[in-house]
Amino acid sequence: MEYRSESSHGSAYQTAKKRVNELKGFYWHLAIFTIFHAFLVLNYFLGLAWNEGFGIATVLLSFIGWGAGLAFHALKVFGFGGCFLKNWEERKIREFMENDLSNHDESK
Numbered sequence: 398m399e400y401r402s403e404s405s406h407g408s409a410y411q412t413a414k415k416r417v418n419e420l421k422g423f424y425w426h427l428a429i430f431t432i433f434h435a436f437l438v439l440n441y442f443l444g445l446a447w448n449e450g451f452g453i454a455t456v457l458l459s460f461i462g463w464g465a466g467l468a469f470h471a472l473k474v475f476g477f478g479g480c481f482l483k484n485w486e487e488r489k490i491r492e493f494m495e496n497d498l499s500n501h502d503e504s505k
Contacts, residue, residue, distance in 0.1 A: 423474045430467050434460060 437456050439445075 419474050423470055426467060426470055430463055434463075 434456075437459060441451070441453065441456050
C-alpha cells in the first residue's frame with residue numbers, strides 16, 4: 398500500500414485545479430467567440446450593419462484573426478504547445494538539478 402504525504406496530495410490538487418482553470422478559460426473563450434461571431438453573421442445577413450464599411454470582409458477577417466487566437470489557445474490547452482513546453486521545462490529542471498548535484502559532490 399502506498400501512502401502519499403499531504404504535500405504531494407496538495408501538489409496534485411494544485412495541478413488539477415490549474416488544469417481545470419485552463420480548460421474553463423478555453424471554454425469561455427470558445428463561447429464568447431461563438432456568440433460574437435453569430436451576432437456578426439446575423440447582422441451581416443439581415444443587413445443591420447452599423448456602418449457602410451461593414452461587409453463580408455469584416456466578418457471573415459474577424460473569423461480568421463480571432464479564430465487563429467482560439468486555435469493557439471486550444472493547442473496550448475489540449476495539444477502540442479503545452480506538452481512541448483512542459484516536457485522542456487521538466488528536462489531543464491532535471492538537467493539543472495543534476496548539474497547542481499555534480500557540482501556539490503565535486504566541492505566535497
